[in-house]
Amino acid sequence: MKYKESFYNIEIDRTDNFVLLFNSLRCVYVKLNEEYYGRLKSISLTDIDLENDVITKDLYKYGLIIEDDVDEMDILKLNGEISKYNNLGMGYTIAVTMDCNMACPYCYERHDKTNMTIDVADKIVDNVKNNIKDKKFLDICWYGGEPLLALDIVEYMSEKLIKICEDNDVPYYSFIVTNGLKLNRETAELLKNKCKVSGAQVTIDGLEETHNKRRISLDKNINSFNTIVNNIDSIKDFFKVSIRVNVDKDNSNEIDKLLDYFLYEMNWKDEKNVNTYIARVEDKNRCSLASCYSVLDFNKIEQNFVDKLFELNRKSIKNFYPRSMAIACGAQQLYGAVIDPHGNYYKCWEEVGIDKYKVGSVGKTSRINKNFLKYIYMDIPDECRECKYLSLCNGGCPRTRLYNGNKSCCYRNLGIMKDILKKYYIVWSEEKREGSLPEVK
Ligand code: SF4
Numbered sequence: 001m002k003y004k005e006s007f008y009n010i011e012i013d014r015t016d017n018f019v020l021l022f023n024s025l026r027c028v029y030v031k032l033n034e035e036y037y038g039r040l041k042s043i044s045l046t047d048i049d050l051e052n053d054v055i056t057k058d059l060y061k062y063g064l065i066i067e068d069d070v071d072e073m074d075i076l077k078l079n080g081e082i083s084k085y086n087n088l089g090m091g092y093t094i095a096v097t098m099d100c101n102m103a104c105p106y107c108y109e110r111h112d113k114t115n116m117t118i119d120v121a122d123k124i125v126d127n128v129k130n131n132i133k134d135k136k137f138l139d140i141c142w143y144g145g146e147p148l149l150a151l152d153i154v155e156y157m158s159e160k161l162i163k164i165c166e167d168n169d170v171p172y173y174s175f176i177v178t179n180g181l182k183l184n185r186e187t188a189e190l191l192k193n194k195c196k197v198s199g200a201q202v203t204i205d206g207l208e209e210t211h212n213k214r215r216i217s218l219d220k221n222i223n224s225f226n227t228i229v230n231n232i233d234s235i236k237d238f239f240k241v242s243i244r245v246n247v248d249k250d251n252s253n254e255i256d257k258l259l260d261y262f263l264y265e266m267n268w269k270d271e272k273n274v275n276t277y278i279a280r281v282e283d284k285n286r287c288s289l290a291s292c293y294s295v296l297d298f299n300k301i302e303q304n305f306v307d308k309l310f311e312l313n314r315k316s317i318k319n320f321y322p323r324s325m326a327i328a329c330g331a332q333q334l335y336g337a338v339i340d341p342h343g344n345y346y347k348c349w350e351e352v353g354i355d356k357y358k359v360g361s362v363g364k365t366s367r368i369n370k371n372f373l374k375y376i377y378m379d380i381p382d383e384c385r386e387c388k389y390l391s392l393c394n395g396g397c398p399r400t401r402l403y404n405g406n407k408s409c410c411y412r413n414l415g416i417m418k419d420i421l422k423k424y425y426i427v428w429s430e431e432k433r434e435g436s437l438p439e440v441k
């Protein structure tokens, strides 16, 4: 049998004694000495009997070589199809209200004041009950508007969904995306203990003055920045918080100071439950600030951010470790849905509450419509077929691609991903953990 080198081997580092590779299809590191590396590079020249060739057998085991007649793109496509159509678990993003207690200039949502009713909540719960049998998990993300404005519904539904999962021996997971204004200790305790919510994503867009201009509390008596920071500080001992910083030209010069503030003034440096990442404000957010960065310019900012984070708290790089993704996001899954307060289904978070993007409604038989099909049948962008990182991002946000002619939508450029992989490996080596990724030859 002849073998060839995997297209998805990425050289991360090289010294006199070894070459460090990352295979993005398997999401695995392999450290090769000269002999192994030499064999890898000459692999396509000879017929090989794997059973009688220890080195080649190892290269094969870690996915660094594959059979000469296998097209790895077909493997990626197969993984994508399995992920798209599998019905192993149930996953819903539930917007319990479209109302919000903030008015952020870049927000893309329409805020009607409707909260989900008990009637709609019961229909969603019934739907879960009727379909949960033999599922491997139920995964709920509470979303809005601001979901904590409808905490009673979150509580009501959680109790019922958890009971259904217990009765059927199905693991239950949940998470919440909140602006953080109402995420005080009492609420976080209720979320964790009663609703089994494992953590929250909260947005902080700069130091006090900047944040308060961008994340504007509708109640003028509330200082948005101080309230959110104090809330995080009061729950960090038991509740995971992932801080998202939305970045554009108006706040990018403050990222370093914000990081210093979190790590040193708030003393969150060694807090396992608090991590920070940055995200680009995109034009699709109807950016009224008119100051969005291009992907390339944002990548430079993210590189600086990662460097600074690594310098101040290198273990935090673990939060950036890439996952293998067979599809770009849940919108491409047949059974995934975002549900609005009226019980309407959508494919994408950014379409929730907008009637023209509806793909169905809970408790009603609905025909498959074009909004649904356009997410299911999306090709991989042409330029991504030549990209070694394809299995880590699958072309990027499907919704953006629907409106840009299916062009690649890299959320990190290739340079920064390589750097993150190198940094991650350094931290991993220092910790000398065994038996977990990355594997090392
Ligand atoms: S979106 Fe960018 S990083 Fe992702 S596969 Fe395509 S070219 Fe590569």
Ligand code: SF4
Pocket: 328, 329, 330, 331, 347, 348, 349, 350, 396, 397, 398, 399, 400
């Ligand atoms: S399609 Fe894009 S915006 Fe919508 S949920 Fe997926 S990644 Fe997010």
